[in-house]
Amino acid sequence: MSFDDRFDFLYKMILVGDSGVGKTNILTRYCKDEFNLENRSTIGAEFATKISDIDQKKIKIQLWDTAGQERYRSITVPFYRGAVGALVVYDVTKRSTFENVKRWLKDVKEHADENVVAIIVGNKIDLAQARIVSTEEGKELAERQGVAFIETSALSATNIEEAFRSVVGDILLRTP
Ligand code: GDP
Numbered sequence: 001m002s003f004d005d006r007f008d009f010l011y012k013m014i015l016v017g018d019s020g021v022g023k024t025n026i027l028t029r030y031c032k033d034e035f036n037l038e039n040r041s042t043i044g045a046e047f048a049t050k051i052s053d054i055d056q057k058k059i060k061i062q063l064w065d066t067a068g069q070e071r072y073r074s075i076t077v078p079f080y081r082g083a084v085g086a087l088v089v090y091d092v093t094k095r096s097t098f099e100n101v102k103r104w105l106k107d108v109k110e111h112a113d114e115n116v117v118a119i120i121v122g123n124k125i126d127l128a129q130a131r132i133v134s135t136e137e138g139k140e141l142a143e144r145q146g147v148a149f150i151e152t153s154a155l156s157a158t159n160i161e162e163a164f165r166s167v168v169g170d171i172l173l174r175t176p
Contacts, residue, residue, distance in 0.1 A: 007051050007060035011171060012082050013164075014064045014112065016104045017089035018097040019071045022123040025154035026089065027065050030164060035155055054168045061085075061164065080111035085167040086118040092151065093130040098122075098137070105145055117170040119148040121163055126153040 015023040028034045031048035047064040064083070069075045086108045090097040101120055108118055120142045122133060135151060142149030148166050152159040 005051075007058040009057060009172075009175070010060045010062060011084050011168065012062050012064065013085035013087070013167065014080060014083045014108070015087050015089060016066065016070065016075070016108060017087075017121075018091075018094075018100050018104075019068070021089045021091040021094075021097050022154045023070075023087075023089050024065055026087065026121070026123065026152065026160060026163075027063055029154045029157055029160050031063060033157070035157075052164065052168070054165055055172055057172065059168050061168070075107070077111055080108065083108075083112040084116055084171055086112055086116055087121050087163060087167070088118055088147075089121045089123050090133070091124050092122045092133045092138075093124055093127050095132050098133045098141075101141060102145070105147070115174055117147075117167050117174070119150060119163060119167050120145070122149075122151040123154060125151045125158060126156045 015027060017023055025035055027048055031050045046067050047062055049060060049062050051058055051060045064079060066075055088101055088104045090101050105118060108116060120138060122138045139149050150159050150163045150166060152163055154160060
């Protein structure tokens with residue numbers, strides 16, 4: 001193992017939310033600093049990894065994307081299994097994706113690790129003119145659900161890094 005491959009903790013994290021909200025682009029932005037304007041990116045892989053320095057620890061994040069399984073809400077249990085972090089993503093320009101956040105969160109709580117740390121992520125904030133769901137609504141939902149909240153743009157890279165830092169920070173707080 002080379003020096004650059006060393007890490008203190010390995011965390012499985014998952015991206016859930018309706019089809020088209022930007023999960024794949026959040027993954028590619030975070031893990032590869034790339035963005036793809038085409039509808040279905042061709043990454044093919046079910047997960048990507050990245051090692052980040054967070055709170056003086058080297059954290060290896062293994063980030064799983066649904067690979068299209070979410071289209072018919074057919075995500076299989078192995079996808080959730082062992083996940084200690086979850087980004088529950090909606091599109092701020094599409095209300096139906098926001099309304100489904102509760103259901104995704106419920107699935108995460110049922111099938112992921114019992115101590116899973118979830119964050120609600122309102123994506124595509126670069127599309128300010130098309131915004132339908134306000135920041136306030138997002139915050140309120142997250143408060144009611146007892147999870148963190150952040151708004152992002154995978155396109156402009158706004159708050160992507162911060163979303164992962166928030167989740168990992170909370171996981172570390174729970175790690176003895
Ligand atoms: P997924 O189905 O949830 O994985 O969503 P994708 O990552 O495939 O994105 C669906 C579409 O939304 C694609 O056309 C992306 O280019 C676009 N998209 C994703 N994130 C953003 C964003 O932050 N801003 C904008 N404007 N478009 C985005």
